[in-house]
Amino acid sequence: MADFNVRVQKYDCFAVIRSQGYINNLGGEEIARECREVMKSGINDLILNLKESTVVNSIGISILIEIIEEILKKEGRLAFSDLTPTVAKTFKIMGLLQFAEHFESEKVAIQAFNGNAKK
Numbered sequence: 263m264a265d266f267n268v269r270v271q272k273y274d275c276f277a278v279i280r281s282q283g284y285i286n287n288l289g290g291e292e293i294a295r296e297c298r299e300v301m302k303s304g305i306n307d308l309i310l311n312l313k314e315s316t317v318v319n320s321i322g323i324s325i326l327i328e329i330i331e332e333i334l335k336k337e338g339r340l341a342f343s344d345l346t347p348t349v350a351k352t353f354k355i356m357g358l359l360q361f362a363e364h365f366e367s368e369k370v371a372i373q374a375f376n377g378n379a380k381k
Contacts, residue, residue, distance in 0.1 A: 268296045276307035276375045278368060282314035290325030304357050306338025308373045313344035323356055333351050343371040
């Protein structure tokens, strides 16, 4: 998909998933596919960096909620990093941040997942 890109970086016990582009049904499904692949490998703690995804529509949000549910079923942990103020507010209103953490930057999220820092 030319308009949407997802990159995954695995660490020992978690992974960072970076998206680039509009999170609609296609972008959301691409993120979900990568999240599921990472979880199949036994890693259930994920950081989703949305720095380069500044727009998320309702279908994209519903797909992210599905991912949150799958991660929680596996007793995993999900965090969002690098959200724009608008996306952060939308996620809060929609309830995503009740079940996932929010970090200002990927660096802080990685430190927290490594146990070196608090939110």
